[in-house]
Amino acid sequence: MDDAPDLPARWARLALGAAALTLTASAVPGFFLGDGAPYGNDNSSHFAEILAVADHLRAGETDFWFDQTNLGYPLFVAYQPLPALLMGALVALLGGAVAPLLLFKLSIVLLWALMPVAWYAGARALGMDRLGALFLGLLLLVVNDFRAFGLGLSSGLANGLYTQAWGALLLPLALGHAWRFVVRGEGGPGRPALLFAATALSHAFLGLYAGLAAAAMVVVRRAGAAARARRLAAVVALAAPLLAFWLVPFLANLEHQGGLPWKSESENGYALATLARRAASGALFDHGRLPWLTYLALAGAVAAWRRRADVDRWLLVLLAATAALLLGPTTWGPWYRALPLHGELEVIRYLAGLHVCGLALAALAARRAVPRLRAFLARASGPAWLSPDRTLAAIGVVVLAGFLLGTWGHGRRYLRSFDVGERGFAALRERLAADTRSRFLVHGRLGTANHFFLNLLPALAGRPQLESYARGYHDTPSVYYLEYFDWSPSAFSLYNVGAAVARGGRGERLPDGFRETWSHGELRLLEPPEPPGWFAFVRTPFTVVGDARAVRRLLRVSAVRLYEKGVLPRLAERDPGTGDRIVVGPDGRVTRVALAALADGEPTGESVARALASYAPGPPRSxxxxxxxxxxxxxxxxxxxxxxxxxxxxxxxxxxxxxxxxxxxxxxxxxxxxxxxxxxxxxxxxxxxxRNPTYQKALFAVSAAAFAGGPLAGLARRRRAGVTERAGR
The missing domain is CATH 2.60.40 (Immunoglobulin-like)
Structure with missing residues (x-):
């Protein structure tokens, strides 16, 4: 690059190895000792699902329903399956020989220790030389954004974005090998297809972003675009059957996914002025420090605009598209949600894409600065033994040492664990496990809303907990209604909540029948005399007709009030044409009412409420x-x-x-x-x-065979090529 001497391969390997060892050393010994569960908001939910998968596999189950939070949801229908499947299978295979928590923590450290290596390899496939690729691999560990939701250690470890770390490990490899095939025409479509599929199966958004990045490769220049499009189509054709076991059920069940009622900037995107202000302040790349990485990325963008090589054009096109998508519905309006797979997408996810482009541009800028620095050193006076190359090497060693020291400090800060064997937590777990006839409740109003209570405690106790935000964006519309949990006795009964965990005196909102049955320090368990039970008999005298999301506003309050009377409406997407029913339009407004209890005349919200209140059949007889x-x-x-x-x-x-x-x-x-x-x-x-559908299991067998057979076939080809080469000598 720029005709400057490249870094020797052994030095690149040494720097990458030092980064991996430094990050690993920062976790020793505290992170791995004892029964510590890792901090990081989403880590507990991922570990809970790994345990559930392992439990199912040990029992010979190939159907995966996860019942521990949010009234239950299906695994591997809405959310990316690969990390939980692989780790669950490993936990099941080892059968307790290695503690599951230790395996999980080892996987976290291994992912991040290998991250610079993966980005280095991906950058090399993109055409960067060793020094530029090394810059990219190392810069990934230091990016720090205001939401801790993009790439980098802060998001991966502080927020516990475990599956995103899997996807981030595979993404640069997928992009690099796609570049080699789609843009350069080197190799075949098999390897990029495998890597694209693995990325999407590890993290749905990063798979989507990989598709966007690959599409941008087609338009890097006008000449040859048709040929590049054909090569990309070949990659997609091979990746599609690998993804089908997850993607087909995912697309077929979109209406049964997602459902948080509130959406802020993170979900709806940012105004252009807000995004520009955050970028200028360094909040996107350098939160809480001098914006040196922001300026480096800006310098890379300017240099790319001037040079306009293929990789420069690609990064600039991708950067523009990513920034536009990060603006979200806030800027672009309702049509944004009409984009494929963007209906419930958290717009903040595109921050990771911004990091992909910005870090690559920053790495290119740093690489292009090296020969200029060397030329400056050559002009500067100094002793004869201190040559420009030696000075440059010394500067590199100092910078690398500072980087490693910072990496060690970040690892020590984020790689911490909570002792699940701590007396109070362990005793609470045993107490909850003693009676699993109902769910238990933890909540901010009870002082027990951290992820260890929300997700880890139900997994270890084997008893479901009511609601968790970790999967509220993805898996089930039930989350919407749980967000409107009104703390009435009827709500506790409707959702079978038979226990509540509180700190101190925070339990005043619980129904009158709840009494303290256990305590340890500040922790208290409050329970009614008898749990409500998983089943109840109700009457269903009328039907609410409408889209699953459209009916939410009507049902979020009326369902609990009707249940108090022993009544719940049936739900249907199409108007049956007969019987008592309320029809709701796509915007959530009632468009038609046919209730026997409603007098003639134009229905109003008040009259509909009175009609619903008239359904009072008394207690069930069954x-x-x-x-x-x-x-x-x-x-x-x-x-x-x-x-x-x-x-x-x-x-x-x-x-x-x-x-x-x-x-x-x-x-x-x-x-x-x-x-x-x-x-x-x-x-x-x-x-x-x-039961997961039979076709999904058949497609999974095809995908598993392809993932196993693809690398084996490649290895066999290389061996045959080696034999042929030796025979020709």
Whole structure:
């Protein structure tokens, strides 16, 4: 690059190895000792899912329902599957020979120790020389943004963005090998297809961004665009079947995903002036310090505009597209949400894309500055033994030493753990595990809203907890309704909450029947005399018709009030044309009301509310005799009086099925986002069972075979080539 001498390969390897060893050393010994669970907001939820996958695999289950938070949701339908599948399989395979928490922490450190190596390798495939690639690999560890949500140690470790770290490890390799094939026409489509698929399966957004970056490769210049488009199409054609086992169910079930009711700048994007102000202040790359990396990226952008080589053009096009998408609906309006896969996307995710472009430009700027620095040193006077090359090497050693010291400090700051064997937490876990007939509640109002209580505690206790934000953006519309949890006795019953964990005296909002049953220090457990139970009988005299998101505003309050009367409406997407029903339009407004309890005339919000309040059939006559919860299923023995439906207090999903006395029955979707089944009079056994579709399992077998066979086939080709070369000598 710029005709300057490159860094010797052994020096690049030495610097990368030093970075990896420094980060690893920063975690020793404290991070790995004892029963410590890693800090980082999302780490606990990822570890909980790994444990759940391992438990399912040990039991021979190939259906994956996760019931520990948010009323339950399906694994591997909405969220990226690869990290949890691989780590869960490893935990199951080792069978306790290595503690699962230790394996999880080892994987965190290994991911970040290898991160500079992966970015170095990706940069080399993009055409950077060794010094430029080394700059990029090392700069990744020092980027620091105001939301700790992009790339870099602060987001990966402080926020616990575990699957994003997997995706970030694979992304540069996918982009580098795509560049070699799509732009240069070198090699074949197999390797970039495998890497693209692995990136998307590790982190959905980074997979989406890899697709955007690959599309930008097609337009780096006008000449040859058609050929590049054909090569990219070949990559997509090979990657699609690898992704199909996850992508097909994902796209088929979009309406059953996501659901936070509130959205701020992080979800809706930034005004142009706000984004420009943050960029100028250094908040995007240098939060809390002098904006040196921001200026370096800016210098790289200016140099790229002047030079305009293929890689420069590509980075500038990608940077412009990324910045535009980071503006989100705040700037572009409702059409933004009409973009493919952007309906529920957190716009702040594009901050990671901004880091990809900015760090690459900064690395190019740093590389181009080296020969200029050498020329300056050559002009400067000094002793004969202190040559420009020796001076430059000394500067490099000092800079690398400072970088390593900073990396060690960041590792010590972020690689910390919480002792789950601590007496109070361990005793609470055992107390909760003793009775799993209901969910428990932790909450900010109770002083127990950190991720160890929200996600780790239910995983270790084997007892579901009501709500977690870690997966609120992704997996189930139930989160919307849980955000409006009103602390009434009916809400506790509707969601089967039979315990609450509080600190100190924070329990005044709990229903009157809750009494303290255990305490340790500030921690208190409060429980009613009897848990509400996983099942209840209700009447479903009318139907609410509309899109799953459109009906939320109507149901978020009315569902709990109706349940108090023993009533819940059925839910349908299409108007049945008969019976009592309320039809809701796409904007959430009621467009038609056909209720027997509503007098003639134009329906108003008040009159509809009065009509709903008139449904008061009294307590149910049917009884739940026995109930149990297992992997992917709930069972009940009931005595039904007829005319009432059996409600299961778990998130509805179309992959659930239900049988009454062994015979298939119709699964009903009822408010707010639960399931029910009609039961005829008499004593019956009812079984709700979750099953991933057979086609998904078949597609997974194809994908697994391709991921295993692709590298093996490549190795076989290299061996054959080596044999041929030796034979020709």
């Amino acid at each position: 009884r739940v005799l026995e109930a149990s919860r297992g992997r992917n299923e709930y069972r009940a023995l009931v005595e039904a009086a007829g005319g009432e439906d059996l409600l299961l207090k778990a998130s509805h999903h179309p992959y659930w099925g239900v049988r009454v006395d062994g015979a298939p029955a119709e699964l009903l979707r009822v408010a707010p986002h639960l399931m029910a089944v009609s039961v005829p009079p008499g004593r019956h056994e009812v079984v709700f069972r979750y």
